[in-house]
Amino acid sequence: KAIPPPVYNGTPSMSCFHQFMLSSIMFLDDAGVPRNRRVYRLHTFLKGKAYAYYAQEVSYNVTKWLMNRFFDGLFNACFPVDFKEKQREKLENFKQNNMEIHSYWSQLTELFLTTGVCKDREKG
Known part of the structure; x- marks a missing residue:
């Protein structure tokens, strides 16, 4: 059974955005929604x-939108322009200090995902 994604209100939180994005993809796959109707199905x-982003940028030509383009645009509409730059600065100065290893690794992984650092060479 397809489990609907949580409602996303545009809060500039990576965890909220990531949860919405992953849940949406699973929902659309499980529901068997055709590719040209996927972005439309998410508007609810x-x-x-x-x-507001959907209504102003997407709705007029919704069947032409692919999921990657939609999520990229949604991110850009909801997050500050310098968000990734600030996350990269945070990553460069990030230290474990007194954090437990699991918490440190989770936060580090989120920073890698947010900044687009994905190659082992860049991580190390």
């Missing part, structure tokens, strides 16, 4: 700034 799970 958008509120606030996220829905």
Whole structure:
């Protein structure tokens, strides 16, 4: 059974955005939604700034939108322009200090994902 994604209101939180994105993909796959209707099906799970982006940028030509382009645009509409730059600075100065290893690794992984650092060479 397809489990609907949580409603995303455009909060600039990586964990909220990531949860919405992954849950949406699973929902659409499980529901068997055709590719040209996937972005349309997600509009009912958008509120606030996220829905404003959909209404202003996507809705007029929704069947032409692919998921990657939609999520990229949604991110750019909801997060500050310098968000990735600030996350990269945070990554460069990130230290474990007194954090438990699991917590440190989780936060480090989120920073890698946010900044686009994905190659082992860049991580090390």
